[in-house]
Amino acid sequence: MIEVQSLSVAYEGILAVENVSLSIPAGCSAALIGPNGCGKSTLLKAVAHQIRPSQGTVSLDGKDSTRWSSRQIAQLLAYLPQQFSAPPDYTVRELVEFGRTPFLPFGRRLQKRDRQIVDWAIREMNLDGFQERPAVSLSGGERQRVWIAMRLAQQPKILLLDEPTTYLDIAAQFETLRLVRKLNRETGLTVLMVLHDLNQAARFSDLIFVMSGGRLLGEGSVRDMMTASLIQRAFGIGGVVADDPVTGTPMFIPE
């Protein structure tokens, strides 16, 4: 579903991503982890076609998408950046409706089918009661769900999330990740997200990619990647890995 081949990205002359190849099967939930500045956000942006790679190709849905128009990309893939802003007066529903943009011909208003898709996206993100409220009056977690709902309104096959839980309290972090996981399981949505919390990555994904210094340090199942030695190599912090008493997934505890 997502196929990256020998991808390199240079930012102002500095190589941020160096010769990375990876493959994520359809319906899989994958997490990208690594220390600050290791190039994981840059890699995500390149997969989202937000920046042009200096070398290598990206394929989506089995087709080389490197030269697709941004509209073609937006019809298949939704990308949630780390930072965003919106005018303070838009309501939740108005914001989610923007997600239909890639499907609307010039000058065409939302049709009945578009409105049904918007209804669905709002329901999936538990925002039913907030539709007519201005988005600024919501809590951080609710607002994050509005932004994800906007992406769901694109009805994407692939969802890319850049640190979706940063700035959220623990309850909002888990609600966000649970809702995304539920969509992934129920609709076969392919998910690739950059996460800082290793234990959340272990709990909410099938595959983990570890990056360091612009290169891919490891890729594989959660159990194969969550090892004390790999984490020591990537982050430079020692610790032990034990099974999480609630879910049984591996958990890293720093020394």
Add this chain to the structure above:
Amino acid sequence: MTKTGRKNLRAHRKLFLSLLALLTAASFFLSVCTGAQPLSLPEVWDALFSTAPSLSRTIVRNIRVPRALVGALAGACLAVSGAILQGIMRNPLASPGTIGVNSGAGLAAALCLVLFPHMEPLLTPAAFLGAFGTTLLIYALSWKNGVNPLRMVLAGMAVSSFVSALINAIHLFFPERVQNTLGFSVGSLAAKGWRDLFILLPYGAVGIGLAFLLSGKLNLLGLGDETASGLGMQVERTRFFFIVIASLLSAGAVAAVGLLGFVGLIVPHGMRLLTGSDHRFLFPASVLAGASFVMLCDTFARVIIRPAEMPVGVVIALLGAPFFLYLLRERMGDGRE
């Protein structure tokens, strides 16, 4: 309280637009009634619609109506230009005045008056080239992997003061032509006639028409570059196109009436506070409010030191600066990040 107030207004945006349209009509008639020889509304009505020749008919048809219409259209152009610039830069301080588009147009127009004093048809195209050239310069100066809106506002302020200095230099070196160019730095509707209206009309019609047509794209751009491009928009290309429209509108207005600095700043800002950020409503509201604002200020300018009249640009600056400060305070109070 402001929150519920705004919510109510959003729900009644169409009603608000109708009221603004009424205000525009009222401003028009007030402007036409006012002058060295005051006329009553029935007199104006007769002058407009009867065929009997009279002095008031000549005054109304040849002087007052075109003057009001030139002011209205210039105000509408500047307000929409400001609404576009505030939208693409996501900055309430952006306007054709503050980012140097107006002064670029003013410089080109002043040069044109000094170099080709008898070629008035060249004035509007020259002003457009000046506005557009200045905008391109600001765009280039603020370019670094795409345009950062804040950098663009700052570059605009620097370029703007540089260009204003050049305009002052022209005044200094060609004092015999100051008569001609003074109108450009202050902005006045004195002696504007049908000809000025027809020069401004194509710029206004094309610019405002395109703005209305593309209002949805400007809304998308308001969500941030990454969100907009993630939803399939060609961000840099779209932003550039909007900058062309904004320069076109402000150049037309500056060539026709000179510099009316605060209109493009206050009117769209005020309308954004009242009707919200959706440009499908903000543009029509700016057109109507910009037109009313300039006509009302011009009316005031003609009565305050009667029988002499003040340039409307002075009145707008005097009213505009305090009003802008008031808006800033209001806005700071409503908790926007």
